Amino acid sequence: MAELATATGVLVLLMDHDQTASTSLKRDGRYKRGDIVAVYPPGKTYWRPPAEPWLFVEVTGTIPFSFAQVKARYEQMERVGAFDPETGDVKTRPIRRRVFHVNLDALPLAVRNALATDRYVSVPWTAVRAYIRNKVTNETEG
Amino acid sequence: MITYYVDCDAAGGGDGSVGSPYDALSAAEAAQNGTFTDVIRFLCSASAGGKDTVGTFVWGGDQTAAYYLLIQAADGHRASEAWNPNIYGIEISGSAVNCISIGDDYCRVDGIQGRVTASTGNYNGCFVTSTNQSATNRVDFTNLLALGPVSDNTYSFTCYNNADPDGVMNLVNCVGRIVTTTDSNRACVSSSGTTLNLYNCIFIGGQSAVESRAVGVVNCRNVYAAGSGNEAFYRRDTATLNKVNCASSDGTADDTDAYTTASNCLVNVPLDATTLLDPLNATVLSRDYHLAGVDSDLYGAGVAPGGSDPLNYTTDIDGDTIGVGGRYDIGVDWYSTGEAPPDSNFFFYSYF
Numbered sequence: 001m002a003e004l005a006t007a008t009g010v011l012v013l014l015m016d017h018d019q020t021a022s023t024s025l026k027r028d029g030r031y032k033r034g035d036i037v038a039v040y041p042p043g044k045t046y047w048r049p050p051a052e053p054w055l056f057v058e059v060t061g062t063i064p065f066s067f068a069q070v071k072a073r074y075e076q077m078e079r080v081g082a083f084d085p086e087t088g089d090v091k092t093r094p095i096r097r098r099v100f101h102v103n104l105d106a107l108p109l110a111v112r113n114a115l116a117t118d119r120y121v122s123v124p125w126t127a128v129r130a131y132i133r134n135k136v137t138n139e140t141e142g
Numbered sequence: 143m144i145t146y147y148v149d150c151d152a153a154g155g156g157d158g159s160v161g162s163p164y165d166a167l168s169a170a171e172a173a174q175n176g177t178f179t180d181v182i183r184f185l186c187s188a189s190a191g192g193k194d195t196v197g198t199f200v201w202g203g204d205q206t207a208a209y210y211l212l213i214q215a216a217d218g219h220r221a222s223e224a225w226n227p228n229i230y231g232i233e234i235s236g237s238a239v240n241c242i243s244i245g246d247d248y249c250r251v252d253g254i255q256g257r258v259t260a261s262t263g264n265y266n267g268c269f270v271t272s273t274n275q276s277a278t279n280r281v282d283f284t285n286l287l288a289l290g291p292v293s294d295n296t297y298s299f300t301c302y303n304n305a306d307p308d309g310v311m312n313l314v315n316c317v318g319r320i321v322t323t324t325d326s327n328r329a330c331v332s333s334s335g336t337t338l339n340l341y342n343c344i345f346i347g348g349q350s351a352v353e354s355r356a357v358g359v360v361n362c363r364n365v366y367a368a369g370s371g372n373e374a375f376y377r378r379d380t381a382t383l384n385k386v387n388c389a390s391s392d393g394t395a396d397d398t399d400a401y402t403t404a405s406n407c408l409v410n411v412p413l414d415a416t417t418l419l420d421p422l423n424a425t426v427l428s429r430d431y432h433l434a435g436v437d438s439d440l441y442g443a444g445v446a447p448g449g450s451d452p453l454n455y456t457t458d459i460d461g462d463t464i465g466v467g468g469r470y471d472i473g474v475d476w477y478s479t480g481e482a483p484p485d486s487n488f489f490f491y492s493y494f
Contacts, residue, residue, distance in 0.1 A: 013154055013155065019176065019202060020176060020177075021176070021202040026201065029199075031172050037168070038166060044153075045154070047156060048155070050154070050155025051155060051158075054155045072236060077199065077238065079199075092245075092270075093201065093273045094199050094245070097172075097201075
């Protein structure tokens with residue numbers, strides 16, 4: 001039975017599985033397992049456990065960015081072919097719905113078990129940052 | 143029709159049901175956009191007056207003409223002629239953002255107010271189409287209020303942009319306003335689209351307020367374009383621009399050439415309080431695009447909508463029935479004498 005909870009740290013909403021699509025072109029631009037969908041500030045109320053297809057990771061401790069920077073960094077999408085205002089050429093589409101994702105399958109066993117059981121886990125920034133990866137540069141935050 | 147609920151003041155992690163709505167339109171899209179076997183509606187509200195702060199890219203679904211996606215504001219949260227801070231709205235900022243960008247076939251957006259508070263990159267906008275897949279695609283934007291940044295910005299920006307290289311995009315009862323009047327800012331542009339129908343709309347600001355470019359066709363009816371730095375109605379390349387019962391603050395509404403037609407259009411209709419209720423308020427977010435009254439040049443200057451759905455509409459942005467007594471106005475507001483004039487309280491309080 002889900003109940004309302006209040007985040008004390010930065011709350012990260014994740015996809016727990018790949019979104020399907022009928023073509024590879026569409027699939028490329030859809031959410032993937034571990035993608036960070038949204039980031040919320042401390043104090044956000046949320047359902048625990050969340051409904052499908054969500055997972056929550058609450059990040060505690062000091063994060064070396066302001067919340068505004070965290071939100072801008074982790075909610076960014078990579079899109080291609082943005083229109084050229086001079087030529088009028090437009091082919092905008094997302095190729096990565098989110099640039100950053102959490103490598104869920106590489107997380108420590110205890111964290112994976114918590115997510116599998118509760119769809120929620122609270123971890124300090126120092127314990128999770130190495131699993132947050134920029135898909136474009138392949139660099140992690142840790 | 144299957145309805146999923148969005149309440150941007152709700153708890154996170156919901157399932158889209160009435161009791162557990164999604165807390166952002168983007169979350170609804172992430173969870174429910176896919177294979178369509180019915181019309182899917184995302185019904186948006188803000189139970190505590192909050193704002194949706196994540197832009198939504200509709201992408202990856204398989205909509206059809208019969209089973210489309212409808213993004214709609216709930217009653218009490220629908221856009222009007224002025225920004226309402228107390229109802230649902232999309233408020234975003236950043237370097238690569240759109241309030242709603244449609245990348246799939248057959249999507250409809252209705253009654254939403256959206257604005258970009260700060261645009262720090264090129265190609266941003268409010269309500270836009272992008273690369274759609276089908277030549278028979280149709281995207282409808284109805285009863286929307288789209289506002290660009292409240293101060294000048296140096297990046298290209300459009301309130302509405304038809305960038306779908308095929309298919310049809312319809313705008314009915316929509317307002318678009320940009321403060322910036324230079325560079326590559328436009329209130330509404332068909333940048334590489336095929337057909338863009340603009341019916342009973344108001345576009346203000348930008349280098350041009352309405353622009354038809356490349357090889358597309360833009361059909362304007364009952365449209366007021368004003369306040370732009372170059373031309374209110376602007377056509378270029380081999381694009382086509384057709385204007386019926388339109389008005390402009392400059393002399394471009396009745397311009398014609400090999401690719402441009404005009405009939406029953408008004409020129410030099412001032413962008414001020416004689417035309418619209420409060421289009422130049424010093425507080426940009428408080429500007430109001432209701433018709434000023436019966437003395438407005440736009441009053442009774444329109445013509446009946448024509449065509450098939452959604453161009454056979456019978457109401458204005460507020461839901462008021464249009465065409466009563468055979469009168470049609472230009473713009474998003476069919477002026478009703480029941481609407482309070484701006485100074486009505488003056489007489490009330492003066493008397494008592």
